[in-house]
Amino acid sequence: MSLAREVGFPADARVCEAGGVADRFWVVRSGVVSLDVWVPGRGRLVVDSLGPGDLLGWSWLFPPFEWDFGAEAFTQVRAYEFDGASVRQLCDMRPALGVVLLRGVAEVLAERLGTTRAELVEQHRTHSGPLPS
Secondary structure (H helix, E strand, O other): OOOEEEEEEOOOOEEEOOOOEOOEEEEEEEOOEEEEEEEOOOEEEEEEEEOOOOEEOOHHHOOOOEOOOEEEEOOOEEEEEEEHHHHHHHHHHOHHHHHHHHHHHHHHHHHHHHHHHHHHHHHHHHHHOOOOO
């Protein structure tokens, strides 16, 4: 927590854009953040919502350090913000911390992948009819 700083985002503020430089991450303290992907011809598609206690951002951990998803504050949001390079440096100095952090991020990745996959299938079904058997 010594690397964290408190930040806030007003409702409707863009927190990050897919493809942008991923140099930080957040732990949501209050409010709701929507994760989205850009779908050509349809615009932004919300694939998940995050709330208090949730991790926002993992792309700061893996080269090329670019956001995979966009994020927007759905409501007013308060969060702890961490500088990605500082956290990576601390993990290099304390490998046990790095392992614990990587396991935690991997769990979040696995959960979000499942949620995103389900949302994309539902959106496809809703807008394209039933999937072929």
